[in-house]
Amino acid sequence: MTEEKDFIRQAQAGDQEAFSWLVTTYEKPVYNLCLRMTGNPEDARDLAQEAFLKAWRGLRFYKFEAAFSTWLYRLTSNVCIDFLRQQKRHPTVSLTVEDDQESAVELELADPAPLPEEQVLYDEQRRAVAAAMERLEEDFRLILTLRVVENLPYEEIASIMDLKVGTVKSRLARARNKLKRILLQSGNNLEFLSSNSKEGGMRHDL
Amino acid sequence: MTCEEALVLLSGHLDHENTAEEEAQLQQHLAACPACRQLLAAFEAVDADLLSLEEEPPADLHANVMQAIRQETAGRKRRRSMWAGLAVAAALTVVIGATALRSAGQGSAASAPQTAMLRTAAAEEVPASAETTLEKETVLEEERILEDSDLDRAVVGGPMLFAAAPSEEAAPDSEWMDCDPQELANQRGADVLVTGELLPEMELCPCETLENGALLYQLDTSSAAVELSRLYGAELYQPAQYGTEDLSYALLLPQ
């Protein structure tokens, strides 16, 4: 962390190499936040780049009061929300609809492959969750991504989103519930989901 | 405990954010409520799938970011030196114009003081018909100065010469009274952000009071207003032409 502070100070003084270190450290979380907020890799790539550019330009405003990650997540989520609102204001007939669908379809399969048949079902399930996320309200999408994908504690989510910790807790519960409802509505079998869950503890046996 | 109350604790359980007391209450409820056990299993599954969607960033993201930063930094320097170049060129035009006028009036060579100002080797013997050559040579000289990236010298030279010329742009203080942000942006040759409240980023910035009571904060770089505008959704006014200085402004208008 002191190392990070050094890099931040150097970057604030205009050192591009120091900023490069910060990009390396945060490109995965920043990109994945953009990916879940927009639902497609093309936009996520653009927005992640925009977020880092804005971070570079605005770095002098970072005063070490909050964690750097908090500052960067907040900036990135603002970039994403601006983008989504702009899209809503100016809905365009996208020429990349096909691309979007393709990219939503081709999920990377990083894990050692299970049996092919299971793999197909598993991929379908992941696609369904990705699609359900896109139908979720922005705030729910953001808070779920920060919690589940970025693995942030409530405290940090609270400062990123300007909420009280208690609100984070209840909003996450509502977000999870809504996401589950969307999945059920679109005909997803949540029992299959649970059989893929790595958590063994609370499985229901019906 | 109702199932509705249990919902928040289910979520807190997954996030390891429940207090010991909350956790005990939840376990008690779960032991007696199959529906909530099922809900917890579904939540666990959705969380796991959501997490499994995590991807590596595109391989070229890092390089693209750094390239954009390099370009932007270079672009800003270029913009600055270009304007400095324009200022010098304009100033030279004034001087050359005066030279030409005088030459035409006296029907003789250019006057020594003015050509000396230009420090052009050939200047002392320039005939009235040779302004074009003179201009070309001095511009070349100024270009060399800029290439040496001795920007300060070029920039300092500009306004000095400007001041000697009768300028139409010199007077308009009175227009600031109206606080037309676009006008202000043009006057200052810098981006002007308009805000109705003091933003935390403005607090330590130098501030001047305009005649109508509006406060004008000087931000410390030309990109600062753009960044603030994005962060706070505030309106941004961009000048017809940028000035030489690397700064922008935030205009705090009384509400």
Ligand SMILES: [Zn+2]
């Ligand atoms: Zn229950």
